[in-house]
Amino acid sequence: MENFEFLKSKLIRTISESSDRNLILKLWELVTAENVTSVSEPQSIYESEKPMTEEEVEEYFREEEIVLPEAVLKMIEKGLDDVKNGRVYTEEEMDKMDEEWLN
Numbered sequence: 001m002e003n004f005e006f007l008k009s010k011l012i013r014t015i016s017e018s019s020d021r022n023l024i025l026k027l028w029e030l031v032t033a034e035n036v037t038s039v040s041e042p043q044s045i046y047e048s049e050k051p052m053t054e055e056e057v058e059e060y061f062r063e064e065e066i067v068l069p070e071a072v073l074k075m076i077e078k079g080l081d082d083v084k085n086g087r088v089y090t091e092e093e094m095d096k097m098d099e100e101w102l103n
Contacts, residue, residue, distance in 0.1 A: 015027065
């Protein structure tokens with residue numbers, strides 16, 4: 001008889017490669033009928049967590065105030081000013097500059 005570890009490996013591979021739904025269900029019935037405790041389905045996250053209270057939902061989705069550093073605000077203002085005054089490139093112009101740079 002084949003050694004135990006080889007047999008386990010072969011069984012696992014056979015189950016993994018099988019597309020026979022009935023075979024898998026029968027194996028599952030056999031395993032669960034024997035009260036084998038080493039095989040169990042993971043607990044669903046929805047079954048393990050209690051529903052959030054209305055206050056918890058409000059706190060979870062509360063908007064946070066984001067404070068940007070002064071340097072970042074200046075860069076944003078400069079970018080908006082560039083757009084306002086037409087100091088921008090089209091995608092085609094950027095592609096041409098990329099090609100020139102790569103050559």
